[in-house]
Amino acid sequence: MARTQGSHSGITGPRIRDAALRLFAQHGFAAVSMRQIAKEVGVQAGALYNYTPDKQSLLFHLMEGHMTELLATWQDQPRNGGALSQLEAFTRFHIRFHMQRPDAVFIAYMELRNLSPQNFTAIESLRREYENTLEAILKQGVAERVFSVPDTKIATLAVIAMLNGVNTWYRAGGRLSLDEVETTYWQMVRRAMAV
Numbered sequence: 001m002a003r004t005q006g007s008h009s010g011i012t013g014p015r016i017r018d019a020a021l022r023l024f025a026q027h028g029f030a031a032v033s034m035r036q037i038a039k040e041v042g043v044q045a046g047a048l049y050n051y052t053p054d055k056q057s058l059l060f061h062l063m064e065g066h067m068t069e070l071l072a073t074w075q076d077q078p079r080n081g082g083a084l085s086q087l088e089a090f091t092r093f094h095i096r097f098h099m100q101r102p103d104a105v106f107i108a109y110m111e112l113r114n115l116s117p118q119n120f121t122a123i124e125s126l127r128r129e130y131e132n133t134l135e136a137i138l139k140q141g142v143a144e145r146v147f148s149v150p151d152t153k154i155a156t157l158a159v160i161a162m163l164n165g166v167n168t169w170y171r172a173g174g175r176l177s178l179d180e181v182e183t184t185y186w187q188m189v190r191r192a193m194a195v
Contacts (some may be wrong), residue, residue: 025103060119067102067126083141
């Protein structure tokens with residue numbers, strides 16, 4: 001099949017993913033058609049299938065890309081000190097990473113219901129891997145006797161939910177800088193886990 005004039009796989013593929021990410025975040029996965037994505041990119045609807053087999057695959061790859069980038073970026077963070085310093089690093093990292101990717105975060109949480117069972121299982125596995133990194137820090141803190149956490153799994157989910165909330169209300173140029181928000185959230189997380 002001939003490629004649309006002016007279309008280049010190294011350019012068009014990322015443009016399709018960017019357009020799908022933006023449209024899914026604005027209108028919801030179910031409300032967006034492949035035709036709308038193609039129009040946004042400036043290609044024929046049929047040309048999208050050179051880059052993705054279907055809309056479900058496109059959603060899955062957006063979520064998978066977000067989660068693998070999250071995990072890889074966290075793994076690249078320095079690991080200094082004990083559980084307390086690691087928890088602070090996680091708190092600040094999570095807020096900073098997600099604030100730079102609001103559409104990806106929205107889709108990663110709000111569109112899980114639209115994944116096929118197989119794709120859902122794969123994304124859930126990546127989410128659990130990330131959650132397990134935080135839970136390991138909490139368990140280490142309990143062992144070091146710097147945290148008092150009756151259930152590390154529940155605490156893990158609660159901390160992540162709290163940190164994700166920043167994306168819903170924070171606006172640059174508001175009353176607090178992002179650094180101040182990170183510090184405030186770190187203080188709340190530390191107090192919630194403290195002995």
